[in-house]
Amino acid sequence: MAATIRDVAKRAGVSFKTVSRVLNGEPTVRPATRQRVLDAMGALDYTPHHTARHMRTRNSNTIGFISDEIATSPFAVDIVKGAQNEAWRHGMLLLVVNTERDGQHEANAIATLLERRVEGIVYAAMFHRSVEPNERLRQVPAVLIDCFEPNGAYHAVVPDEEQGGYLATRTLIEHGHRRIGFVNLDPVASAAAAAGRLAGYQRALSEAGLAVDPGLVRHASTAPDQGYVQTTELLELEDRPTALFCGNDRMAVGAYCAIYERGLRIPADVAVIGYDDQEEIAAYLMPALTTIALPHQEMGRWGVQRLLELIAAGGTLPQVAPPHHLTCPLVIRDSV
Secondary structure, eight states, X not given: OOOOHHHHHHHHTSOHHHHHHHHTTOTTSOHHHHHHHHHHHHHHTOOOOHHHHHHHHXXXXXEEEEESSGGGOTTTXXXXXXXXXXXXXXXXXXXXXEOTTOHHHHHHHHHHHHHTTXXXXXXXEEEEEEOOOOGGGGGSOXXXXXXXXXXXXXXXXXXOHHHHHHHHHHHHHHTTOOXXXXXXXXXXXXXXXXXXXXXXXXXXXXXXXXXXXGXXXXXXXXXXXXXXXXXXXXXXXXXXXXXXXXXXXXXXXXXXXXXXXXXXXXXXXXXXXXXXXXXXXXXXXXXXXXXXXXXXXXXXXXXXXHHHHHHHTTTOSOOOOOOEEEOOOEEOOSOO
Protein backbone atom coordinates (compact mmCIF):
# COMPACT_ATOMS: atom_id res chain seq x y z
CA MET A 1 0.00 0.00 0.00
CA ALA A 2 1.31 3.47 -0.88
CA ALA A 3 2.43 5.66 2.01
CA THR A 4 0.20 8.56 3.01
CA ILE A 5 0.98 12.01 4.36
CA ARG A 6 -0.02 10.75 7.83
CA ASP A 7 2.54 7.94 7.54
CA VAL A 8 5.20 10.54 6.79
CA ALA A 9 4.14 12.65 9.77
CA LYS A 10 4.29 9.65 12.12
CA ARG A 11 7.75 8.58 10.92
CA ALA A 12 9.14 12.13 11.13
CA GLY A 13 7.58 12.73 14.54
CA VAL A 14 5.72 15.84 13.43
CA SER A 15 2.15 16.88 12.85
CA PHE A 16 0.16 16.36 9.69
CA LYS A 17 0.12 20.15 9.19
CA THR A 18 3.92 20.34 9.42
CA VAL A 19 4.29 17.82 6.60
CA SER A 20 1.78 19.83 4.59
CA ARG A 21 3.79 23.02 5.15
CA VAL A 22 6.95 21.26 3.95
CA LEU A 23 5.16 20.01 0.84
CA ASN A 24 3.88 23.51 0.15
CA GLY A 25 7.38 24.99 0.49
CA GLU A 26 6.43 27.34 3.33
CA PRO A 27 9.54 29.11 4.71
CA THR A 28 8.31 28.99 8.34
CA VAL A 29 9.43 25.37 8.80
CA ARG A 30 12.78 25.03 10.59
CA PRO A 31 15.51 23.49 8.38
CA ALA A 32 16.08 20.53 10.75
CA THR A 33 12.35 19.73 10.80
CA ARG A 34 12.10 20.09 7.02
CA GLN A 35 15.00 17.65 6.60
CA ARG A 36 13.34 15.09 8.93
CA VAL A 37 10.19 15.25 6.84
CA LEU A 38 12.14 14.91 3.58
CA ASP A 39 14.08 11.95 5.01
CA ALA A 40 10.81 10.28 6.06
CA MET A 41 9.36 10.83 2.58
CA GLY A 42 12.43 9.20 1.06
CA ALA A 43 12.37 6.24 3.46
CA LEU A 44 8.67 5.61 2.80
CA ASP A 45 8.93 6.29 -0.95
CA TYR A 46 6.13 8.81 -0.48
CA THR A 47 4.90 10.57 -3.63
CA PRO A 48 2.73 13.66 -3.00
CA HIS A 49 -0.25 14.28 -5.23
CA HIS A 50 0.97 17.48 -6.84
CA THR A 51 -2.08 18.07 -9.00
CA ALA A 52 -4.44 18.03 -6.05
CA ARG A 53 -2.12 20.23 -4.02
CA HIS A 54 -1.80 22.74 -6.85
CA MET A 55 -5.59 23.02 -7.12
CA ARG A 56 -5.80 23.59 -3.35
CA THR A 57 -2.89 26.01 -2.83
CA ARG A 58 -2.47 27.59 -6.29
CA ASN A 59 1.24 26.79 -5.90
CA SER A 60 2.96 24.43 -8.34
CA ASN A 61 6.03 23.95 -6.09
CA THR A 62 8.01 23.93 -9.33
CA ILE A 63 10.95 26.05 -10.45
CA GLY A 64 12.08 26.35 -14.05
CA PHE A 65 15.78 26.16 -14.92
CA ILE A 66 16.85 27.44 -18.35
CA SER A 67 20.46 27.07 -19.47
CA ASP A 68 22.44 27.51 -22.65
CA GLU A 69 24.89 24.59 -22.54
CA ILE A 70 25.20 23.76 -18.84
CA ALA A 71 23.31 20.47 -18.98
CA THR A 72 25.84 19.15 -21.51
CA SER A 73 29.00 20.71 -20.05
CA PRO A 74 31.19 18.27 -18.08
CA PHE A 75 32.00 20.68 -15.23
CA ALA A 76 29.35 23.42 -15.25
CA VAL A 77 26.67 20.76 -14.73
CA ASP A 78 27.51 21.30 -11.05
CA ILE A 79 25.38 24.45 -11.26
CA VAL A 80 22.37 22.22 -11.96
CA LYS A 81 23.36 19.92 -9.11
CA GLY A 82 23.60 22.80 -6.65
CA ALA A 83 20.29 24.27 -7.79
CA GLN A 84 18.51 20.92 -7.72
CA ASN A 85 19.75 20.05 -4.23
CA GLU A 86 18.66 23.42 -2.87
CA ALA A 87 15.26 23.18 -4.58
CA TRP A 88 14.66 19.71 -3.18
CA ARG A 89 15.69 20.89 0.29
CA HIS A 90 12.72 23.25 0.12
CA GLY A 91 10.36 20.66 -1.34
CA MET A 92 10.50 22.18 -4.83
CA LEU A 93 10.84 20.42 -8.18
CA LEU A 94 13.35 21.72 -10.73
CA LEU A 95 12.43 21.51 -14.43
CA VAL A 96 15.61 21.83 -16.55
CA VAL A 97 15.62 22.97 -20.18
CA ASN A 98 18.77 23.28 -22.32
CA THR A 99 18.49 25.82 -25.16
CA GLU A 100 21.89 25.37 -26.90
CA ARG A 101 22.01 29.21 -27.07
CA ASP A 102 19.22 29.30 -29.64
CA GLY A 103 16.95 32.36 -29.22
CA GLN A 104 13.83 30.59 -30.48
CA HIS A 105 14.45 27.61 -28.22
CA GLU A 106 14.80 30.00 -25.30
CA ALA A 107 11.51 31.74 -26.11
CA ASN A 108 9.72 28.40 -26.44
CA ALA A 109 11.25 27.13 -23.20
CA ILE A 110 10.07 30.16 -21.22
CA ALA A 111 6.59 29.91 -22.73
CA THR A 112 6.35 26.21 -21.85
CA LEU A 113 7.51 26.78 -18.27
CA LEU A 114 4.99 29.59 -17.84
CA GLU A 115 2.22 27.32 -19.14
CA ARG A 116 3.21 24.80 -16.46
CA ARG A 117 2.77 27.53 -13.83
CA VAL A 118 6.33 27.48 -12.50
CA GLU A 119 6.69 29.81 -9.54
CA GLY A 120 9.97 31.25 -10.77
CA ILE A 121 12.79 30.67 -13.24
CA VAL A 122 16.56 30.32 -12.86
CA TYR A 123 18.37 31.46 -16.02
CA ALA A 124 21.94 30.16 -16.22
CA ALA A 125 24.91 30.48 -18.59
CA MET A 126 27.84 28.12 -19.09
CA PHE A 127 30.40 30.90 -18.67
CA HIS A 128 30.37 34.35 -17.05
CA ARG A 129 28.94 36.80 -19.57
CA SER A 130 26.41 39.52 -20.27
CA VAL A 131 22.95 38.31 -21.41
CA GLU A 132 19.67 39.77 -22.58
CA PRO A 133 16.97 37.21 -21.72
CA ASN A 134 13.70 36.99 -23.61
CA GLU A 135 11.23 39.59 -22.32
CA ARG A 136 8.75 36.93 -21.16
CA LEU A 137 11.16 36.01 -18.37
CA ARG A 138 9.88 39.14 -16.57
CA GLN A 139 6.47 37.51 -16.07
CA VAL A 140 7.69 35.54 -13.03
CA PRO A 141 10.40 36.02 -10.39
CA ALA A 142 13.74 35.22 -12.05
CA VAL A 143 17.40 34.99 -11.06
CA LEU A 144 20.47 34.83 -13.33
CA ILE A 145 23.38 32.45 -12.62
CA ASP A 146 26.91 32.90 -14.02
CA CYS A 147 25.64 35.79 -16.14
CA PHE A 148 24.18 39.26 -15.74
CA GLU A 149 21.86 41.66 -17.54
CA PRO A 150 23.76 44.90 -18.39
CA ASN A 151 21.17 47.17 -16.73
CA GLY A 152 20.90 45.07 -13.57
CA ALA A 153 17.28 44.18 -14.28
CA TYR A 154 17.56 40.79 -12.53
CA HIS A 155 19.12 39.48 -9.36
CA ALA A 156 22.27 37.63 -10.47
CA VAL A 157 25.19 35.66 -9.08
CA VAL A 158 28.61 35.42 -10.75
CA PRO A 159 32.14 34.27 -9.82
CA ASP A 160 34.45 36.90 -8.35
CA GLU A 161 36.90 36.82 -11.26
CA GLU A 162 39.13 39.58 -9.91
CA GLN A 163 39.48 37.81 -6.56
CA GLY A 164 40.37 34.58 -8.39
CA GLY A 165 43.02 36.28 -10.53
CA TYR A 166 44.42 38.01 -7.47
CA LEU A 167 44.58 34.76 -5.48
CA ALA A 168 46.36 32.88 -8.28
CA THR A 169 48.97 35.61 -8.74
CA ARG A 170 49.49 36.20 -5.02
CA THR A 171 50.05 32.46 -4.53
CA LEU A 172 52.84 32.50 -7.11
CA ILE A 173 54.36 35.60 -5.51
CA GLU A 174 54.28 33.95 -2.08
CA HIS A 175 56.29 31.07 -3.57
CA GLY A 176 59.04 33.49 -4.52
CA HIS A 177 58.19 34.25 -8.16
CA ARG A 178 58.74 37.74 -9.53
CA ARG A 179 58.44 37.15 -13.29
CA ILE A 180 54.90 35.82 -13.72
CA GLY A 181 53.48 35.28 -17.19
CA PHE A 182 49.71 35.46 -17.70
CA VAL A 183 48.03 33.64 -20.60
CA ASN A 184 44.62 35.26 -20.30
CA LEU A 185 41.29 34.52 -21.99
CA ASP A 186 40.20 36.26 -25.18
CA PRO A 187 38.83 39.67 -24.03
CA VAL A 188 36.22 39.60 -26.79
CA ALA A 189 34.88 36.08 -26.34
CA SER A 190 35.17 36.10 -22.52
CA ALA A 191 34.99 39.78 -21.65
CA ALA A 192 33.86 39.63 -18.01
CA ALA A 193 36.18 36.79 -17.00
CA ALA A 194 39.20 38.12 -18.92
CA ALA A 195 38.85 41.65 -17.51
CA GLY A 196 38.32 40.46 -13.94
CA ARG A 197 41.22 38.00 -13.92
CA LEU A 198 43.56 40.57 -15.46
CA ALA A 199 42.56 43.15 -12.84
CA GLY A 200 43.30 40.62 -10.09
CA TYR A 201 46.69 39.76 -11.63
CA GLN A 202 47.65 43.44 -11.84
CA ARG A 203 46.47 44.20 -8.29
CA ALA A 204 48.50 41.34 -6.80
CA LEU A 205 51.65 42.48 -8.60
CA SER A 206 51.14 46.10 -7.57
CA GLU A 207 50.56 45.20 -3.92
CA ALA A 208 53.84 43.23 -3.97
CA GLY A 209 55.72 46.20 -5.42
CA LEU A 210 56.22 44.43 -8.77
CA ALA A 211 55.92 46.21 -12.10
CA VAL A 212 53.18 45.08 -14.45
CA ASP A 213 55.06 44.09 -17.62
CA PRO A 214 52.67 44.11 -20.63
CA GLY A 215 55.08 41.76 -22.41
CA LEU A 216 54.23 39.01 -19.92
CA VAL A 217 50.49 39.17 -20.66
CA ARG A 218 49.04 37.28 -23.62
CA HIS A 219 45.46 36.65 -24.76
CA ALA A 220 44.19 33.53 -26.48
CA SER A 221 41.21 31.26 -27.00
CA THR A 222 40.64 28.56 -24.41
CA ALA A 223 42.06 25.71 -26.52
CA PRO A 224 45.20 23.78 -25.43
CA ASP A 225 47.04 24.65 -28.66
CA GLN A 226 46.70 28.35 -27.86
CA GLY A 227 48.12 27.75 -24.41
CA TYR A 228 51.06 26.04 -26.11
CA VAL A 229 51.66 28.88 -28.59
CA GLN A 230 51.49 31.66 -26.01
CA THR A 231 53.64 29.78 -23.49
CA THR A 232 56.24 29.09 -26.17
CA GLU A 233 56.50 32.81 -26.91
CA LEU A 234 56.82 33.65 -23.21
CA LEU A 235 59.56 31.05 -22.68
CA GLU A 236 61.52 32.47 -25.61
CA LEU A 237 61.85 35.85 -23.88
CA GLU A 238 65.39 36.69 -22.81
CA ASP A 239 64.16 37.17 -19.23
CA ARG A 240 61.58 34.40 -19.28
CA PRO A 241 58.92 34.01 -16.57
CA THR A 242 59.50 31.52 -13.78
CA ALA A 243 55.75 31.06 -13.27
CA LEU A 244 52.63 31.02 -15.45
CA PHE A 245 49.04 31.87 -14.62
CA CYS A 246 46.83 30.28 -17.28
CA GLY A 247 43.32 31.61 -17.96
CA ASN A 248 41.85 28.13 -17.78
CA ASP A 249 42.93 24.52 -17.26
CA ARG A 250 42.77 23.66 -20.97
CA MET A 251 45.32 26.37 -21.70
CA ALA A 252 47.50 24.88 -18.96
CA VAL A 253 47.61 21.58 -20.88
CA GLY A 254 49.28 23.40 -23.77
CA ALA A 255 51.54 25.25 -21.35
CA TYR A 256 52.75 21.94 -19.90
CA CYS A 257 53.63 20.71 -23.40
CA ALA A 258 55.62 23.86 -24.20
CA ILE A 259 57.49 23.70 -20.89
CA TYR A 260 58.42 20.02 -21.23
CA GLU A 261 59.41 20.51 -24.89
CA ARG A 262 62.18 22.82 -23.67
CA GLY A 263 63.46 20.35 -21.11
CA LEU A 264 62.12 22.40 -18.21
CA ARG A 265 60.50 20.96 -15.07
CA ILE A 266 57.22 21.80 -13.34
CA PRO A 267 57.33 23.34 -10.77
CA ALA A 268 61.13 23.40 -10.24
CA ASP A 269 61.81 25.56 -13.32
CA VAL A 270 58.35 26.93 -14.12
CA ALA A 271 55.37 26.93 -11.76
CA VAL A 272 51.87 26.79 -13.27
CA ILE A 273 48.43 27.74 -11.97
CA GLY A 274 45.23 27.19 -13.95
CA TYR A 275 41.64 28.34 -13.61
CA ASP A 276 38.25 26.50 -13.56
CA ASP A 277 39.30 23.29 -11.74
CA GLN A 278 38.18 20.97 -14.52
CA GLU A 279 39.01 17.90 -12.44
CA GLU A 280 39.28 15.52 -15.37
CA ILE A 281 42.14 17.73 -16.59
CA ALA A 282 43.70 19.29 -13.50
CA ALA A 283 43.88 16.20 -11.31
CA TYR A 284 45.48 14.01 -14.00
CA LEU A 285 48.18 16.25 -15.41
CA MET A 286 51.73 15.36 -14.35
CA PRO A 287 52.23 16.98 -11.91
CA ALA A 288 48.62 17.60 -10.90
CA LEU A 289 47.62 21.19 -11.60
CA THR A 290 47.08 23.78 -8.87
CA THR A 291 44.12 25.85 -10.02
CA ILE A 292 41.37 28.29 -9.10
CA ALA A 293 37.93 26.67 -8.82
CA LEU A 294 34.75 28.25 -10.11
CA PRO A 295 31.97 28.05 -7.48
CA HIS A 296 29.45 26.24 -9.67
CA GLN A 297 27.47 24.38 -7.00
CA GLU A 298 27.52 27.43 -4.74
CA MET A 299 26.10 29.59 -7.55
CA GLY A 300 23.35 27.04 -8.16
CA ARG A 301 22.41 27.02 -4.48
CA TRP A 302 22.55 30.81 -4.15
CA GLY A 303 20.38 31.27 -7.24
CA VAL A 304 17.60 29.04 -5.93
CA GLN A 305 17.80 30.57 -2.45
CA ARG A 306 17.41 34.09 -3.86
CA LEU A 307 14.63 32.96 -6.21
CA LEU A 308 12.67 31.48 -3.30
CA GLU A 309 13.11 34.77 -1.42
CA LEU A 310 11.68 36.63 -4.40
CA ILE A 311 8.76 34.21 -4.65
CA ALA A 312 8.02 34.46 -0.92
CA ALA A 313 8.14 38.28 -1.11
CA GLY A 314 5.65 38.29 -3.96
CA GLY A 315 8.02 40.27 -6.13
CA THR A 316 8.35 43.09 -3.59
CA LEU A 317 12.15 42.79 -3.22
CA PRO A 318 14.17 45.37 -5.20
CA GLN A 319 14.59 43.92 -8.68
CA VAL A 320 17.45 46.12 -9.90
CA ALA A 321 20.65 45.01 -8.20
CA PRO A 322 24.36 44.55 -8.94
CA PRO A 323 25.45 40.91 -9.35
CA HIS A 324 26.37 39.02 -6.19
CA HIS A 325 29.99 37.78 -6.36
CA LEU A 326 31.04 34.41 -4.96
CA THR A 327 34.62 33.59 -3.97
CA CYS A 328 36.74 31.39 -6.26
CA PRO A 329 38.88 29.15 -4.01
CA LEU A 330 42.42 27.86 -4.63
CA VAL A 331 42.73 24.11 -5.19
CA ILE A 332 46.27 23.15 -4.17
CA ARG A 333 47.94 20.32 -6.08
CA ASP A 334 51.55 19.91 -7.21
CA SER A 335 52.36 22.42 -9.96
CA VAL A 336 53.48 25.29 -7.68
